[in-house]
Amino acid sequence: MCRVCVRGASTSRSSQQSAPRRPTVKSAVETLNPTRVRLTVEVPFEELKPSLDAAYKKINQQVTVPGFRKGKVPARVIDQRFGRGAVLEEAVNDALPKLYQEAVEEGELSPLGQPEVDITELKDNELLAFTAEVDIRPAIEIPDYSGIEVTVDAVEVTDEDVEKSVEQLRERFASTTVVERAAAEGDVVKIDLEARVDGEVLEDGVAKGIDYTIGSGELLDGIDEAVTGLEAGGSATFTSELKGGSAAGREAEVTVEVTSVSARELPELDDDFAQMASEFDTLEELRADSRKRLERMKRYDQATQAQEKVLDELIGLVEVPIPEKLLQDEVNTRKHNLVNHQLSQMGMDLETYLKLQEKSEEEFETELKEQAEKGIRTQFILDELVNKEKLNVSQEELTEHLMRRAQSSGMSPDQFAQAVVESGQVPMLVGEVARGKALAVVVEAAKVTDSNGDVVALDDEDEDGETVEASAEQQGEKRADEESGTSED
Known part of the structure; x- marks a missing residue:
């Protein structure tokens, strides 16, 4: 939370003695639009005492007053020499974050980003009042998604596909x-x-x-x-x-x-080649294994396609208002990552990239905004599903996800885990796993058929006892993360 200047507020001392009472912080929430609220908070002055004491102590350590040892200047002398307003400003800035957080929790809000705080009243020894405007997660209604139906490509491996795979292996041994x-x-x-x-x-x-x-x-x-x-x-x-x-x-x-x-x-395509290039004794066994591998890969591709299509259908069912500032922040973040990370590593600037893509800057900005909007909608919807379905992330699931992320980052699991903990990103990883599970729940409830009209069973086990659905759920975590990589705070 940014510091606020309170010198412009009233700081006159109250001459009236109020009856002893238990201090009570009052807060109210005003909805400005579906994604923004204004908090109005009134704080009895007694609530500021710890922050006032801390302010006097801090100022004491920073000033020198003739006749007093450093750190031993009385409060009344600090008020006379430096002004009560300076003390109040320090105290209010110290107290505001906690007071704001308490108001957020009382209002059961999910804020996005930093609030815009305005001190509306400050009566010394009597009252502090402030407002805080902040973007919030919109309330989302998740409709019945069991009726979602999608069509995906059929799993078909031709003899030509098998021969192409074997030929690629043969090329490696040329x-x-x-x-x-x-x-x-x-x-x-x-x-x-x-x-x-x-x-x-x-x-x-x-x-x-x-x-x-x-x-x-x-x-x-x-x-x-x-x-x-x-x-x-x-x-x-x-x-x-x-x-x-x-x-x-x-x-x-x-x-x-x-x-x-x-x-x-190229080596001859015979049993000797099969023995040299694989664990199989004959070329026919090698071809049979290639067919199984291709079928497995296509089943995974089919599951990924099902996830993408189901997610698109789900997004189309839910109305999600998006905070304008969050959207702009997400657009800026995606553009920054593209220009300063992806393109810079390729030795390319944005102008050259747009030329290669045959896109105008306006088309690029429009596409970027559409991607950002979809990403934010995806995160909001899947997070709401996590709450609705009461999905939890186990330590084992988090560890498996961390291992996969470490592998893709090129770091060892220990190095990646340490970096995640030190940067405070453990909740982010938990969110990625939870959103992947939420997407898997929707896919499981949907009716998925292939282009031949056959129902696709994603829970079928392969020879290793692993279901396509389980493997695809890992891809779902990645998919949900890619779609929902928002820049919200």
Whole structure:
């Protein structure tokens, strides 16, 4: 809570003696709109005594008055030399956070962000009155969601899918041999690159000793045509739009020099390959395992698709008013993260990014606002569901979630746990798990069918005894967190 200046308020001493009574703080809540309230609080002066004592003590340690030892200046002398108003200001600023919090709890409010506090009255030895305007979580009615119906893609693994998977494994075991001939598609060439923009070589536009498989499409557009037909020592120049670095999105003149050409040799697809590349004895066993893995992956994808569609349907059922300031804060946070983290790591600015995305700044801002709105709605709805369904997070669930988050962050579980505790983010992790469970409850109640018209059973177990629903719930935590990563305080 920010400090407030109270010098403008009345600080005259009351000459009337009131009868002894138990101090009572009075507070009232006025609803300004569905997401904002004004608290009006009246505080008997007796309630400020601890803060007044603390104020005198603090000022005592900061001032020097001739004739008195430091820290031993009487209160009346401080009032005479520095003014009673200075003491009251210090005391009120000390007491306000606690008084505000008590009023919030009495009003059973869920505030978002910091309040705007205004001291309306301060009568010395008599009364303190203030108002506090703050955004709050809106009251949300969760309707019956058991009627939600969604359609997802059917799980279908074709022979072509299996062969493609086996072929990818085969590619990993390919060997290369340097050859004295012109490079052709499928060959691995070792190349040096130099990129120029407006005739100037870019500082980050030089790369040497890159291995590139012709036809893979992993480098610049136009490079396949440039190197095809070149032998070791040959070079070519072509024009391409840079995908990253300081000149991302700009046209560059790229010179490529081939230093060696290697032919790739793939192992024969037989039982010997199956034994070399896997734990299976035959190629048919390897193909059967590939089919099972692909089916499992598609079931997980299907469950994730069900979650996304069910969540969209749920959001469409619930009216959620959004505090304007919270929305703007969320938009600013998402934009900051994109520009200063994601794009900066790629050596790209927002202007270049928008050019690559073929979006105007207005389109980008509109899309960002829509994403922020959906994220806030998602969090409000799922949090309300957590309360409605009385969902709790066990220590085991929190630990499992922490382990997954640590793995995705590249930190050890101990390091990640320490960072979470030190930054006070344990409640945030608990919220992520709870929202994931809430989403799973809605998905379980929904009717999910595939594109073939068959009912999808997400609670079927695989060979390891794990249900797709359980694995998808982990994805649901991530999904709920991504959608609801708001910047609320």
